[in-house]
Amino acid sequence: MPTEPSAIDHDKSPLLDADHDTARIADALRSSPHITFVAPAAPGDKSVWLRDADGTGFELSLATVEPAPDAEPVAYVWDAVTAAIGNHPHFIRAALDQPSFGPVNLDTITALTRTGNEYTLKLAASLLPVDDQEPSFPAEDVAYAADRLLTSDPSDSERATAELLNYLAATWDKQDQPLREHAQAIARALRTR
Template sequence: MTTQFPPTDLIDSDKSPLADADHDPVRIADALRSSPHITFVAPAAPGDETVRFRDAEGTGYQLSLTTVNPAPEAKRVAYPWDAVAAAIGNHPHFIRTALDQPPFGPLNLNAITAITRTGNEYTLTLTAAHHPGLDQEHAHRAEDIAYAADRLLASNPSDSERATAELLNYMAATWDTQDQPLRKHAQALARALRTQ
């Protein structure tokens, strides 16, 4: 027996649901479904103001979405303590991660409690570590990438070469945020361009 699916229309990039805030409840429901600690998530539709789910113990919850207009000058950054807590908390081996909160006073942003599925509990202490040698090496590599892009742009490039140079310039400008495989690819491309 074959299952027939309705035909899908091509997505119009000007009307893509990915850019539409009405679809955020659907995205939140999808994110909850990927958690091993949540057993049921009610279907959500674009424009919904609530998302309902049940945890592994059968307790039902309702998330209410309230739109907050951010300050126009607010800088959008991912804070390392939030990133660490979210990354570990989303790993299937861990059942809980949270920033340590003292009974009173300011939130401690340098300590994260993590509990494993096997019952081990850890306090993770976040310490900023600056490595002058490593930072200088990263800056040097980014400069090499930017230099290769500049050489390519100065050689009356074709459209594809111009696109390659723009990509290399982007990699150089965002070097600290790129992962290691992308850095290696950018370095290999820069080396190949230098030998031409």
């Protein structure tokens, strides 16, 4: 029999609004192509209800909230790459390679497509010459271009363009690649005018 999850202890939580964590988890699950339904979750809820692609229902409960003492404030690139590929609708899974015994290989990712192709991906850091680099944070670049346009006494169409660019920057992770590229092209054009 499952035990009742303990109440969230705000003194132990790394976030001041830890009661929102369940809602954040529900939001993250909604972005998965492998989960077809996630019930609305409100701050303070102790569990999230979800349904997978086969129609099986699950309850995901937050049993305790303990801050990780050595947690990094940002995701490592290999985790981010693995999660991005694994969450893409074309892929069934992506995982860091791990031998039977020993540590995980942080530079090798195995990805399996829905069409049955399996790829071994090698992650290697490389530095581009400064002149060839794109902006490190394209969403911020798009938002900056929109803000510059709004502060230049814009026409109605320029104001609409800036508002659309700000919306795209705010929802960057939810936009598809062609729309992101188009937004970046508009931001570059605005910078050069």
